[in-house]
Ligand SMILES: CC(=O)N[C@H]1[C@@H](OP(=O)(O)OP(=O)(O)OC[C@H]2O[C@@H](n3ccc(=O)[nH]c3=O)[C@H](O)[C@@H]2O)O[C@H](CO)[C@@H](O)[C@@H]1O
């Protein structure tokens with residue numbers, strides 16, 4: 450298992466290119482199951498979750514071709530020969546559940562392992578299943594698997610989601626593209642990654658309106674065709690490096706970064722004393738003065754993203770005064786707190802809120818990554834701390850961040866990957 454060794458105390462300065470969004474690219478690859486023609490995706494991030502998704506799609510029988518040989522442009526094509534998504538892959542990556550809707554819509558059947566929970570929460574899939582039942586699917590659970598059938602095809606319906614779930618919206622959106630008649634998804638999630646998926650599906654011949662709003666309307670079509678689509682930039686990677694500039698008192702130009710995808714994060718950064726400027730093709734982030742404590746609460750988009758909570762908490766741990774961070778999306782997303790406290794932070798958790806009393810400085814320590822974003826919060830703390838931080842279980846980080854050590858080191862960080 451790889452480790453990172455970080456020597457903190459260096460201000461970061463320079464340019465970082467923001468890659469394609471993990472949470473868009475994964476779903477766009479799955480959309481390739483909706484057509485027998487070639488779906489070409491550009492700007493695909495080179496991260497472990499994409500490798501896992503390729504493995505899942507390939508075992509369904511389709512091909513995933515690496516067109517340029519560098520992992521950045523992938524083409525999904527060919528026929529589906531197997532409608533089973535096995536436990537060993539689904540348990541590695543929860544986004545695997547998203548093959549359920551497309552397989553059902555294309556093949557009339559699917560058997561997908563239940564994903565189960567993960568470090569950040571129990572993460573049930575009841576809304577995915579209820580929504581597919583509303584579209585006419587017959588669903589049963591057996592032996593840890595979801596057995597779904599729609600022998601006469603799916604039929605459009607009006608689905609009201611009790612919560613704006615990102616995954617349920619995406620599963621139902623993809624399934625309903627090939628359902629007969631009209632589907633309405635009410636209280637749909639509004640994350641920009643869903644708008645990116647809608648843009649790709651529409652360019653494949655789907656008829657979806659309401660993109661970016663809480664109501665998606667889908668007029669089903671007989672078949673979708675191939676297209677070429679470029680994955681949107683990763684707003685969470687961008688927000689994460691913005692926190693790196695802020696916590697080190699440096700200045701970074703985040704190329705491809707878009708303030709309009711990061712409204713709540715930009716507002717919180719500015720309130721904390723960080724300057725953020727949108728330039729033509731980049732977000733410039735700089736801190737010259739002291740960091741001030743702020744209160745944040747995670748919410749569905751356009752609220753403050755839960756996927757930025759851990760990184761922001763690292764920042765607030767060295768801000769003047771007290772801050773409160775409330776997590777409303779996942780019930781167990783404070784796993785980074787004890788690790789940050791081992792580095793000298795003063796954070797107390799009370800239910801779904803954490804009170805952070807800012808400290809003057811952190812000190813390097815051996816710490817352990819517990820999930821993807823928690824991993825980066827510990828890197829951020831290590832960049833600001835005096836002394837050496839050794840971060841183990843870096844495989845969590847590799848799920849979703851491309852070339853972390855290269856991107857940070859080229860801006861002045863002292864960070865090294867040690868392969869065991
Ligand atoms: C691959 C991907 O894109 N992952 C993102 C996606 O996860 P994901 O799609 O899993 O997140 P959801 O929006 O579905 O989940 C939000 C909350 O709803 C609950 N829930 C969800 C579905 C359901 O059927 N029943 C139910 O109770 C979940 O347990 C969670 O507490 O959105 C999350 C919220 O922005 C992000 O943190 C993840 O990075």
Ligand SMILES: C=C(OP(=O)(O)O)C(=O)O
Pocket residue numbers: 472542543544567756821822849
């Ligand atoms: C929670 C995340 O991803 P996943 O839904 O794949 O676990 C994330 O990207 O922070």
